[in-house]
Amino acid sequence: MLSKKDIFGFEPNAQYSTAAAYFSMEFAVDQALKIYSGGLGFLAGSHLRSAYQLKQNLLGIGILWKYGYYDQTRDKDQLMKPAYTEKQYAYLQDTGIIFTVPVHDSPVHVRAYLLKPETFGTAPLFLLSTDVPENDYLSRTITHRLYDPHETTRIAQSIILGIGGAMLLDILNITPDVYHMNEGHSVSLNFYLYAKYKSLDEVKKRVVFTTHTPEMAGNEEHRYSLLKEMSFFYHLQEHEVKYLLGMDGDQFSYTLAALKFARKANGVSELHGKVARDMWGHNPGICEITSITNAQNLTYWQDPLMGKSIAGNDDHGIVQRKKELKADLFKVVADQCGKLFDPEVITIVWARRFAGYKRADLVMQDWNRFLTLLSNGAFPVQLIWAGKPYPEDFGAIGLFNQIISRALPLKNCAVLTGYELELSALLKKGSDVWLNNPRMYREASGTSGMTAAMNGSINLSLPDGWVPEFARDRENCFLIQPAPDHSPEQDQDRLENISLMDTLEQVVLPTYYNDHNKWLGMVKKAAADVVPAFESGRMAAEYYTKMYKA
Numbered sequence: 001m002l003s004k005k006d007i008f009g010f011e012p013n014a015q016y017s018t019a020a021a022y023f024s025m026e027f028a029v030d031q032a033l034k035i036y037s038g039g040l041g042f043l044a045g046s047h048l049r050s051a052y053q054l055k056q057n058l059l060g061i062g063i064l065w066k067y068g069y070y071d072q073t074r075d076k077d078q079l080m081k082p083a084y085t086e087k088q089y090a091y092l093q094d095t096g097i098i099f100t101v102p103v104h105d106s107p108v109h110v111r112a113y114l115l116k117p118e119t120f121g122t123a124p125l126f127l128l129s130t131d132v133p134e135n136d137y138l139s140r141t142i143t144h145r146l147y148d149p150h151e152t153t154r155i156a157q158s159i160i161l162g163i164g165g166a167m168l169l170d171i172l173n174i175t176p177d178v179y180h181m182n183e184g185h186s187v188s189l190n191f192y193l194y195a196k197y198k199s200l201d202e203v204k205k206r207v208v209f210t211t212h213t214p215e216m217a218g219n220e221e222h223r224y225s226l227l228k229e230m231s232f233f234y235h236l237q238e239h240e241v242k243y244l245l246g247m248d249g250d251q252f253s254y255t256l257a258a259l260k261f262a263r264k265a266n267g268v269s270e271l272h273g274k275v276a277r278d279m280w281g282h283n284p285g286i287c288e289i290t291s292i293t294n295a296q297n298l299t300y301w302q303d304p305l306m307g308k309s310i311a312g313n314d315d316h317g318i319v320q321r322k323k324e325l326k327a328d329l330f331k332v333v334a335d336q337c338g339k340l341f342d343p344e345v346i347t348i349v350w351a352r353r354f355a356g357y358k359r360a361d362l363v364m365q366d367w368n369r370f371l372t373l374l375s376n377g378a379f380p381v382q383l384i385w386a387g388k389p390y391p392e393d394f395g396a397i398g399l400f401n402q403i404i405s406r407a408l409p410l411k412n413c414a415v416l417t418g419y420e421l422e423l424s425a426l427l428k429k430g431s432d433v434w435l436n437n438p439r440m441y442r443e444a445s446g447t448s449g450m451t452a453a454m455n456g457s458i459n460l461s462l463p464d465g466w467v468p469e470f471a472r473d474r475e476n477c478f479l480i481q482p483a484p485d486h487s488p489e490q491d492q493d494r495l496e497n498i499s500l501m502d503t504l505e506q507v508v509l510p511t512y513y514n515d516h517n518k519w520l521g522m523v524k525k526a527a528a529d530v531v532p533a534f535e536s537g538r539m540a541a542e543y544y545t546k547m548y549k550a
Contacts, residue, residue, distance in 0.1 A: 002095060002114070002172060007124045009117050012057035016541075018548045020058040021176040022047065022123075023165055023186035025157070026069075026146060027062050030120045031422040034068035034087055035127070037146055038353030038388065040212055042421075043268075043447060044182055046297040048122035050540040053299070056123065058540075059174075061165035061186075063157065064092070064113055064127035069146045070391050072417045078408065079401045080417060082391040084145070091119050098132065099171055101164040102231040103156050108142065109134040110164050121299075128164050149392040155222060155230045158254075162188030163234060178548045181209045181262070184220060184254030190261040191234035191241075200244060200261075204287070208547045209262040211255055211289075214275045214444045215357075219255040227252055246285050259286035264547055268294045268445040269466045275441055292546055293466050294445035295539035298531055301451040303429050310456065310527045315520050322432070322456050329430025332423070333384065337414040345412070346512045347382045348460070348504075349431035349452075351419060354387030354396050357442040361403055363435070363504075365497040373501065374412055379509035383407075386416040386427060428452040433478075433508060436461040437500060439492060440482045453477075453530040456523045460508060462496065470534065476526040478508055 026041035027033075029048060036042070044060070051058040070082040092113040100107035111132045115125040130142040141148075142156045162181075166189040169176060179189060193203045213219050228238045242248060245260045259265055259280055265287050267273035273291025280286055298307075303325060309317030323343040330341040341347065350360055363383070364370050373381060385403055389396035400415075407413035416423060428434070434452035436443075436459065446465035453459060453470075459477040461467050473479040480503055483495040511519050532538050 004174075007059065007114065007172075008057075009124075010055055013055040016054060016056035016058070016544055018057060018178060018544060019174070019176045020056070020178040020180055020543075020548050021061055021165070021169055021174070022051075022058055022180045022182060023061045023161060023189065024182035025063065025161060025185040027060060027125060028421055029115070029122050029125070031420055032091075033089060033115070033120070034420065035062060035065045035146065037069040037390075039445070039447060040183060042296070042424075043294050043445075045122070045421075046295065046300065046447075046536040047182075047540055047543075048125060049120075049297040049300055050536040051123040052117055052121055054537060054540055056540060056544065058123045060123055060125035061161065061168070062125060062127050063143050063146070063161055064089075064129040065146045066129070066131050066144045069388070072388055072419060074417055079404055080389075080397060089113075091115075092127065095126075097168065097171060098134070099164075099167060101160055101167060102234070103139070103142070103159050104230050106139075108139045108156075108160070110160060110168075112168050126165070126168060128160055128168065130160060147390065151222065152226070152230065154220075155227065155232060158185050159188050159230065159232055162186035162190075163192045165189060166192040177206070179207045180543070180547070181207065181258055183210065183212050184258045187254045187258045187261070188232050188234070190257070191232070191236055194244070195235050203261055204263045207262045209258040209265040209287075210268065210292075211258070211265060211276055212268055212444045213255065214267075214272055214279070215442055216279065219253060221251040221253045223250055224252050225250075256280065256283060256286070259283070259289070262287045265289045266547060267291045270469055271441070271465065272444040275444075290546060292539060292542050293469060293534065294447045295534045295536040296447050296451045296454075297536045298454060301425065301428070302454040306429065306456050307454070307527075310524055313524065318456055318520060318523060325429040325455070326432075329384075329426045332416060332426060333414045336416055339411055339414055341382050341412070341414070342380075345380045345382050346432045346509065347384065347430065348433040348435055349384045349386075349427050349457075350435040350437075351384070351386040351424065351427045352436070352446070352448050354389040354400055354419075355393070356396055356399065357439045358387075359437050359439065359493070360385055360387065361399060362437045362493065362497055363500060364403070364406065365493055366501065369501055373504065374410060376509075379505075379513055380412070381504075381509065382412045382414075384414050384416060384427065384431070386419040386423060388419045424448070425451075428457060429455040431457040432512065433458055433460050436464075436467070437480060437496065438462060438464055439489070440464050440485070447534075450530050450534040453526040456527065458519075458522050458526055460500075460503065466534065470529060472525070472529070474507065474522075476522060476529050478503055
């Protein structure tokens with residue numbers, strides 16, 4: 001049996017002695033471990049890195065996805081194509097622990113692997129796999145693909161994460177003071193805890209919940225009857241679940257159930273905390289919803305030479321290092337797109353998880369004005385897009401491919417594929433401007449702009465998610481004026497496109513080309529304002545003070 005020393009390899013800091021188990025469907029801790037899709041994973045990865053640096057008594061529980069999310073490749077026409085390649089991870093420790101989790105009233109065998117802290121500098125992370133010889137083929141596929149498109153498989157994945165993760169902790173003889181659900185995927189763990197403690201109050205003492213989804217449609221729901229059939233409720237019957245949680249109807253909401261099981265919950269920015277309270281506050285029996293703003297790990301994300309130049313107020317060093325970082329990024333542009341970008345030209349990047357509400361094409365909406373922007377000889381620009389749509393979100397994939405097709409003949413526009421940690425870092429380090437233009441109130445946090453600011457890139461953003469807590473317009477960022485609340489989407493797109501283009505043409509480009517000192521001042525101000533307020537050491541510590549201590 002693994003000892004605590006085997007798992008942690010260090011003695012936790014007394015300040016963080018409360019034992020926490022952090023359940024997440026995805027973790028982005030290193031390019032080499034492809035078990036993540038986007039922002040939720042990036043956030044979880046930074047959390048584990050800072051927990052390790054602070055020597056917190058925290059461990060992660062996740063899934064070992066055999067094929068990851070997917071590999072983003074291109075077809076013969078340069079359009080996006082998802083590919084699925086089996087992954088091998090020799091650096092994971094096979095714990096030798098195999099146990100069974102009931103799924104569909106049948107025992108599914110689960111093997112536990114450990115990512116040791118010293119491997120990538122993270123808190124210990126246990127990863128569960130059903131891809132073992134003891135299982136039939138269907139059971140083996142449960143942990144094949146992150147966010148599998150089939151409803152029953154998705155439910156089974158949640159069972160393995162929640163119930164399976166809680167069972168593993170018992171097998172290891174680890175009794176956390178706190179079970180932390182990072183999003184609602186692991187909500188089934190509460191039914192296991194209820195079977196163990198026989199009391200909703202006893203479960204509440206031990207559970208906290210972080211919600212990341214500020215739109216109702218994005219909060220997962222399934223039919224009670226299907227969940228009961230799948231053994232999601234562990235030993236409870238459907239009517240017992242409804243009575244226990246005071247939840248009626250035919251659909252079981254993961255988020256609402258999590259809010260009723262937890263003693264405390266949080267949104268992931270101050271604005272999102274308010275949105276979450278507005279969304280869920282009318283439901284009786286839910287816990288308090290506070291906010292802890294997401295953050296990212298400086299040690300992992302910041303280029304050391306750029307960080308040194310910013311900290312030393314070395315303007316020459318900042319300019320020189322930015323050109324070098326741009327040249328590194330532009331090698332990828334040349335390799336993928338056959339276009340040679342110029343390090344002297346302002347480079348605007350839109351890159352993040354790809355979804356319709358994030359509006360990757362907003363800058364293109366007035367096509368003639370967009371072409372005018374691209375052909376301005378006095379203020380030349382370069383634009384790069386990157387991001388991964390969900391592989392079955394054909395609307396988002398269509399938009400991604402439409403941007404590829406429209407950018408193809410334009411020598412100063414590029415769309416890159418393979419958006420994972422490594423490319424994300426290159427884009428943040430190699431950009432001058434980090435563009436973020438989601439529909440207002442739809443971005444819970446949006447942490448990519450934080451790591452861009454750590455690397456000498458200035459945010460050009462709508463004031464959504466974390467941005468209102470950071471933004472000082474024309475001091476540390478450039479703000480896009482949002483359309484009036486409750487405007488029709490067509491009007492939002494039109495008005496916010498106008499504001500975006502006005503800001504680019506009248507403020508951003510003239511500042512970059514004509515007011516060098518002002519630009520460098522904004523770069524340094526942004527970097528100073530983003531750390532420590534939006535560095536994940538602050539966040540990891542805040543979870544202990546706000547959420548973990550009873």
